[in-house]
Amino acid sequence: MEYPALSPRLAAIAGMVTAGRRVADIGTDHALLPAYLVGTGKAPSAIAADIVPGPLAAASEQVQKYRLSDRITLIQCDGLAKIPPEKAEEIIIAGMGGELIARILGEWPYSRNPGRRFLLQPMTKSEVLRQFLSEEGFRIEEEQAVCEGERVYTVLAVRFVGKDGISPGEKTPCYYHFGKHPGSADRASALWMERERLRLLRRRDGLVASGKEPDPVLLSLIAAADAALAGFLEE
Numbered sequence: 118m119e120y121p122a123l124s125p126r127l128a129a130i131a132g133m134v135t136a137g138r139r140v141a142d143i144g145t146d147h148a149l150l151p152a153y154l155v156g157t158g159k160a161p162s163a164i165a166a167d168i169v170p171g172p173l174a175a176a177s178e179q180v181q182k183y184r185l186s187d188r189i190t191l192i193q194c195d196g197l198a199k200i201p202p203e204k205a206e207e208i209i210i211a212g213m214g215g216e217l218i219a220r221i222l223g224e225w226p227y228s229r230n231p232g233r234r235f236l237l238q239p240m241t242k243s244e245v246l247r248q249f250l251s252e253e254g255f256r257i258e259e260e261q262a263v264c265e266g267e268r269v270y271t272v273l274a275v276r277f278v279g280k281d282g283i284s285p286g287e288k289t290p291c292y293y294h295f296g297k298h299p300g301s302a303d304r305a306s307a308l309w310m311e312r313e314r315l316r317l318l319r320r321r322d323g324l325v326a327s328g329k330e331p332d333p334v335l336l337s338l339i340a341a342a343d344a345a346l347a348g349f350l351e352e
């Protein structure tokens with residue numbers, strides 16, 4: 118049977134899921150990822166969760182269409198509130214703001230378990246999410262950029278290691294803003310860095326235009342983005 122075609126963004130997330138693990142997709146909307154992961158056999162089972170009934174109705178149609186209702190459970194809840202921890206080994210939280218993702222992770226008592234892995238795809242404020250992760254003892258094991266049309270997204274694979282497991286280099290403004298992209302040889306990472314650099318330049322120019330002095334952290338971030346992009350060009 119054919120399973121739902123995934124956009125490049127969702128395909129990148131699906132590609133980062135560890136095969137054989139039970140998945141929970143939080144904010145699932147149409148349950149495309151659970152249907153794809155369970156339908157193709159990459160995940161033995163999945164939970165498709167959303168906070169409002171509309172997306173869950175669409176998810177239910179999807180699950181029935183592919184005859185996966187014995188392996189995909191639909192749950193209506195805020196974040197991870199009603200997710201049975203034993204059924205959620207890999208947790209996807211995609212397509213939401215970085216602050217909301219941080220809140221959802223922070224509120225669930227079972228997040229702080231090294232056996233559990235999270236795939237996070239913030240649409241905005243990825244720097245707020247990375248800072249939360251480092252301060253709370255979650256390590257970013259892998260980070261991939263993915264292009265879709267004109268847009269570029271970042272996907273983080275994260276695991277709890279405890280606060281002592283986070284190195285000083287993972288607690289800097291530069292790391293919060295750029296994550297693992299500066300060390301990557303991937304073209305999508307270069308595009309992601311360029312987008313971040315433009316965002317920072319706009320912030321600096323806005324401050325200058327209103328007669329304010331850009332703070333040294335902002336200037337150092339722009340310099341770091343310039344250096345990382347020069348590194349990409351050399352490769």
Ligand SMILES: C[S@@+](CC[C@H](N)C(=O)[O-])C[C@H]1O[C@@H](n2cnc3c(N)ncnc32)[C@H](O)[C@@H]1O
Nearest residue numbers: 143144145146167168169172194195196211212
């Ligand atoms: C933009 S869609 C993203 C859908 C899918 N995850 C993706 O990446 O394409 C955001 C979804 O998250 C759901 N959502 C928003 N806040 C939520 C929360 N606190 N808990 C669970 N789901 C939430 C919305 O109802 C919506 O279906």
